Every structure is written in C-alpha cells, then in structure tokens.
Amino acid sequence: MVDKLSPDQKEVGTHNYHAAVGSYYDVNRRDFLRGIVGVGAVSGAGLGAMYYGYGKVNDPVRVAVIGTGDEGNVLIGGCTPEYVQVKAICDVRPFSVHRAFHGEWTSPSTLERRPGLLSVYGYPNEAQARKEIKVYDASNGGIMACLDDPEIEAVIIALPLFLHAPVAAQAMERGLHVLTEKLMAHDVAQCKVMSRMANEFKDSKGNPLHLATGHQRHYNVKYDNAVNLIRWGLLGQIHHIRAQWHRSNVPGADSWSMPIPGGEKMANGKIFDKIKSDLAYREKDLLDAVDPVEANRLRQQIAMFKAWDADKAIDPKMFGYQDFEVKGRKFSAMEELHRWRLFDRTGAGLMAELGSHQLDAVSIFLSSLRDDGKKVHPLSVHAVGGRHMMPLDRECEDHVYCMYEFPGPDYSAEFDVGYYDKVEDYPKGGSVDGYDKDPNKKVVVTYSTINGNGFGGWGEVVLGTKGTLILDSEVDVMLYRNSDTSSKVGVSKKAGGYVLDTSASGDYAAPIAQAAAAGPVSRGYREEIEHWAYCIRNPDKENRVRCYPEVAMGDAVIALGTNVALKNANSGKSGYLEFKEEWFQIDSDETPDGSTIAGATDYMKKPVA
Ligand SMILES: NC(=O)c1ccc[n+]([C@@H]2O[C@H](COP(=O)([O-])OP(=O)(O)OC[C@H]3O[C@@H](n4cnc5c(N)ncnc54)[C@H](O)[C@@H]3O)[C@@H](O)[C@H]2O)c1
Numbered sequence: 001m002v003d004k005l006s007p008d009q010k011e012v013g014t015h016n017y018h019a020a021v022g023s024y025y026d027v028n029r030r031d032f033l034r035g036i037v038g039v040g041a042v043s044g045a046g047l048g049a050m051y052y053g054y055g056k057v058n059d060p061v062r063v064a065v066i067g068t069g070d071e072g073n074v075l076i077g078g079c080t081p082e083y084v085q086v087k088a089i090c091d092v093r094p095f096s097v098h099r100a101f102h103g104e105w106t107s108p109s110t111l112e113r114r115p116g117l118l119s120v121y122g123y124p125n126e127a128q129a130r131k132e133i134k135v136y137d138a139s140n141g142g143i144m145a146c147l148d149d150p151e152i153e154a155v156i157i158a159l160p161l162f163l164h165a166p167v168a169a170q171a172m173e174r175g176l177h178v179l180t181e182k183l184m185a186h187d188v189a190q191c192k193v194m195s196r197m198a199n200e201f202k203d204s205k206g207n208p209l210h211l212a213t214g215h216q217r218h219y220n221v222k223y224d225n226a227v228n229l230i231r232w233g234l235l236g237q238i239h240h241i242r243a244q245w246h247r248s249n250v251p252g253a254d255s256w257s258m259p260i261p262g263g264e265k266m267a268n269g270k271i272f273d274k275i276k277s278d279l280a281y282r283e284k285d286l287l288d289a290v291d292p293v294e295a296n297r298l299r300q301q302i303a304m305f306k307a308w309d310a311d312k313a314i315d316p317k318m319f320g321y322q323d324f325e326v327k328g329r330k331f332s333a334m335e336e337l338h339r340w341r342l343f344d345r346t347g348a349g350l351m352a353e354l355g356s357h358q359l360d361a362v363s364i365f366l367s368s369l370r371d372d373g374k375k376v377h378p379l380s381v382h383a384v385g386g387r388h389m390m391p392l393d394r395e396c397e398d399h400v401y402c403m404y405e406f407p408g409p410d411y412s413a414e415f416d417v418g419y420y421d422k423v424e425d426y427p428k429g430g431s432v433d434g435y436d437k438d439p440n441k442k443v444v445v446t447y448s449t450i451n452g453n454g455f456g457g458w459g460e461v462v463l464g465t466k467g468t469l470i471l472d473s474e475v476d477v478m479l480y481r482n483s484d485t486s487s488k489v490g491v492s493k494k495a496g497g498y499v500l501d502t503s504a505s506g507d508y509a510a511p512i513a514q515a516a517a518a519g520p521v522s523r524g525y526r527e528e529i530e531h532w533a534y535c536i537r538n539p540d541k542e543n544r545v546r547c548y549p550e551v552a553m554g555d556a557v558i559a560l561g562t563n564v565a566l567k568n569a570n571s572g573k574s575g576y577l578e579f580k581e582e583w584f585q586i587d588s589d590e591t592p593d594g595s596t597i598a599g600a601t602d603y604m605k606k607p608v609a
Helices: 007-028 030-038 047-052 070-077 094-102 108-113 117-121 126-132 142-147 161-173 188-200 221-232 274-288 292-313 333-338 349-367 511-518 525-537 549-569 597-605
Strands: 061-066 084-090 134-136 154-157 177-180 211-213 238-246 324-326 329-331 380-386 399-407 442-450 458-464 467-472 476-481 490-493 498-501 576-578
Touching: 007 221, 007 476, 007 490, 007 498, 047 221, 047 525, 061 070, 061 142, 061 525, 070 094, 070 108, 070 117, 070 525, 084 117, 084 142, 084 525, 094 117, 094 126, 094 292, 117 126, 134 142, 142 161, 154 161, 154 525, 161 177, 161 188, 161 597, 177 525, 188 211, 188 549, 188 597, 211 549, 221 349, 221 458, 221 467, 221 476, 238 349, 274 292, 349 399, 349 442, 349 458, 349 549, 380 549, 399 549, 476 498, 549 576
Parallel strands: 061 084, 061 154, 084 134, 154 177, 177 211, 238 442
Antiparallel strands: 238 458, 324 329, 380 399, 380 576, 399 442, 458 467, 467 476, 490 498
8 A cells, every 4th residue: 555655755654653643642642641551551461451441351251253264263363361261163174173273374474363272272282272162063063053052152253254144143042242254244134134133132141232343443553543643633634535455366376266175176187286285295394394493383284284184074065055157167065165255145255355344444534523423424336346357266356446435524613624715715714514515525435456466455545635644454554744755744733723744843752652653563353352342241331342233234335335336337237326324224124235134034044054
C-alpha cells in the first residue's frame, strides 16, 4: 500500500503518526497514558484491556475450537489462558489436529502466529495435553458431539464459510456463546437468522449469548488510534478512501489452491504429490543436519508433513463434501474440502475472504465521524471482476474492482475541515452538511483485490482535506500533512482546531506516547478473544463485543451484495447496485442475494457432519 514511499518517507510518516497519537492522548486522555505505563502495558500484556476497557476474568471461559486449520491455529495462538481455557478441539483432518497441538513449523513467523496448544498452555507433550483437551474428529462424532460436551461453555468457529451458520446455530441452541470467523455467514439470510438467535437464546446461567465475528480490526490498537485521529479532526473532511489487497498468486502457485493430500493427476497423466515430495526433501535434509536447532525444526516439520500426508485417508464425503462439475470440469470432494474458498457452495470468493476486512475498516473510519455510534452503510457499488487469469480450477473470480459511494458525514462548526472559500463563504458558519442534507456529499471508496501481482500488498489510504493516513498490512501506520510525505510534523492548536504542523515539536512522541502509538504489534485476535470472554463473564448490558451481529452482518451485506453486482456485471447487466437499508436490518427479511429466512433456517437446523 505504501510502495511508492521511500524508507525516509515511511520514517517521516511513522514519526508523524506517533507524534499525533502522543499529542492526542496528552490533550485528551492524559490519565490513560499514565495508566498504560502504570500497569506495564507498554510491553504488551494488558494493552488491549486498557484500550478496550475490559478487565480480567476470575474463571477462564471453557471453550472448544471447531476447525483448527490455518485460521483456527491463529486463534489458538490468540488465546490467553487467564481468559479462555481450551477444553476441546474439533477437526476432521489429522494435519489440523497436529498443528493445533504442536503449532505450524513451516517458518519462524508461522510458528510465532500459530504456536499450538502445547506452547500456549505449557503442556509438556501431546499425551499430557490430551488429558485436558478432548479431540473430536471423524472417530467420535465430530462437531455435534463436541457441541454436546458438557464441559464446553463457548465455541470458537474457524470452519469453511458455508459451515459458520449451521454450527453457530446449533451451538446457540445449546446455550453456547459463539465467536465465529468472518465472513459471518455464507448468505445474508443466514446472518439474519444467526443474529435473531443471538438475541433470543440464553446461556446455561440464563444470561444473553454473545455472538462475535472475527473481524479483528475492531481490536487492533492501530485502527483504534487512527479512529481517534480522524475524530480529532487531523485529517479534516474525509472524501476518499482507497484500499487494496493484491497478491502474487499465479496459476500453479496459488495460496488458495492448497496441495491435495495423496496428490493430483497432471496433464501428462502422472501424479503430482507436493506434500509427499516436501516431506521427502525434509527427511533428506535431516540426515545432513548438524545444528541441533535446525535438526529439531526439521523433525517438527517432518511430523507435521506426515500428519498432512495422513489427510489422504479422510473421506470428505462423510462430512458432507461433494464431487461436482463446473462447465464440464470435474471436481472431487477432496478438492472441495481443501480448496473450499474457490467454490460457490462452500465459499464466497475474494470479497468474502479479503474485501470484507477492508470494507469493515472503511466502515470503522467513516462510522467514527458519526456521533450516534451507528455503522455507516454504503449507498451503492459499481463492481467488475472475474476469472481473468486462473484456469477453470475454480468458480470464484481472481480479480475484483469496486467503487462504493458512502454518505458523507456532517461536520459541525467546531470541527475544522481545513478550508474556507471567502468568495463563496463556504462552509457557511463553519459547518459542512452531510449527505442527509446535501446529496452531493459522498465519500467514495475504491477497492481492488487481485491476483497475479502483489504490488502494494494490502492496506487502506484515508484521504482528507488536511491529512493522509495510511494503514499498511494491519501493522504499520503513517500520517502526513495533506500530501506532503517529506515533512515531519507535530500537532498544534490553531484558531480552527488541531492541525498537523511543521513547527510543532512532536515531542509528545517521547517514550510514553510512542508506546501508546506503537504498542505491541497485535492484529487484534488476542484482544477479540479476551473481550469476548470478559463479556461472557460480565453479562451486564453495557458489555458487548465490538463486532456484534449488526456490525458483522453489515460487512456480510457489503461483501455478498458486491458479489451480486459482480454476477450481474458478468451476465451482461450493469454492475451497479444500490444498497437497501432493509438488507442491513436484522428484523427485515429482505436480502440482496436471493437468500430467504425459511431456506436459511432449514439449512441451519440440520446437524452438521
Ligand atoms: N480473520 C482473518 O483474518 C482470517 C484469516 C484467514 C481465514 N479466516 C477465516 O477462517 C475460516 C477458516 O479458514 P482457514 O484458512 O483456517 O481454512 P482451512 O481450510 O485452513 O481450515 C478449515 C478447517 O476446518 C476443518 N473442517 C472442515 N469441515 C469440517 C467438519 N465438517 N468438521 C470438522 N472440521 C472441519 C478442516 O479440516 C480445516 O482444518 C474461514 O471462515 C476464513 O474466512 C479469517
């Protein structure tokens, strides 16, 4: 996202962001900064609790993690033992169960993010861990048996998209709290049924259920600070946001096209078994390894690859996966299980997997400028895209480009938008009307998610009349006065309000402010789980997870509505879609994607294999 910036410009932007956040807290929340240092939170632990206003829990919530694939293991890595005790895991693939205990040893960074239960909870070995953590798989009833386990109070769901709704529904019917991964569900009606159930059902103690969805940016301190700066007025009037998620995947090397255990037939008729060959070269490397650390790493990888190879013995049809055909190309149930993102029945393409995160971020930024705390919904989208590069190995598109119109917010006279036209006397009296009063006032968001070239990676650029804020890869934040990427700035108070200013010292960026601005690099998973556990243990009305059903459903409506626009565009119609407000309302049965409440209810009632 910041590919055009030199290292010096990045350093300037990072400095400016730290200075601005430091100033923000110094002016607005001085006690908060002291608190952070007071509890030692600058070093990481407890920072989320300070930011999001939750405390410790006396009795960790007993959870099951259902689906321990790639993301399930990130979530296990985000479990804080003082908040949640993992009492069960559930997955049908030996590889996923192995990673859940031992972690993902492919590289130091994968291991850091997916450390495994042994590391998180300090078990000496798998046998010991299995005494405390029950494993539900194909041999003992899988998901349904896991949900019936009396030890479990809450479930974390990291299953393929099409299973989120039925598993969440079955869990809520049993009085279990739910944290499900995003997208909330596979269609909008499923989201509505889930939301209604969360309002209706109670836990075993008679308390309301907490249904959280894993859009982790709601718990990312960097985004929270960005919101503070936007609300404080440092960017002025926001008129454009551009966001992207570009990846280098090409045919034959696509991170969504995971290797198939047991191998695949190539065009020349031979079998290509990537897992087996990766296993073999690690076994060979181990014979030559002299460094004990390297030898241990290879042994761990070999155990992991053996578990992955064992996935070939699973019969995916036992769990509802199907053989099917698209335009004469046959796909196996094994492909559907391992590459579920690529197919319409099990996934919902780029907008569900990637776009939903960034449109969620856009909504966070734009909603922050409203005083009623409501989530802003887009007015319309123009979308195009398709399978522009990949062969017929998928149903979903590999390129998507969209343009959204959002209603522009009102700016009061106290908010300095950073301009004044004396000829027009504009803005009159200092205030700028929002879309409700002046339909010209819109914020346009351009978004693209493509394969084939990862130039610029992923992130969001927020453009305002006073400043530019860049969020790069969920971790790095840079701030500039207008479009000036070379000047270091601090914050000073001018007649109109607070502004980024080259003559301000930026001394606030001294250690205390820098700690608040930088914090530990957390993408929010840990905080999202901790806060969910805190809300479960503290069932007061004001304790509510930040990505609650209306918010998560809004993200789903945007992603799935965009998919409708894309389909229209690809069938010779217009790719323009106006968003209807009823689509976003839990109590309305209206949906953009043709899904129905009756259909969703029927689907979600059926036990999951
Ligand atoms: N928040 C984020 O940033 C983020 C990132 C990646 C993925 N995700 C979401 O997490 C979810 C999982 O994605 P993933 O990348 O981990 O996929 P994955 O394919 O790696 O993992 C899914 C797991 O579910 C298991 N599973 C499938 N059907 C099952 C059944 N019937 N019973 C038991 N286990 C079953 C599979 O064996 C697999 O281990 C998706 O909804 C995805 O969108 C979120």
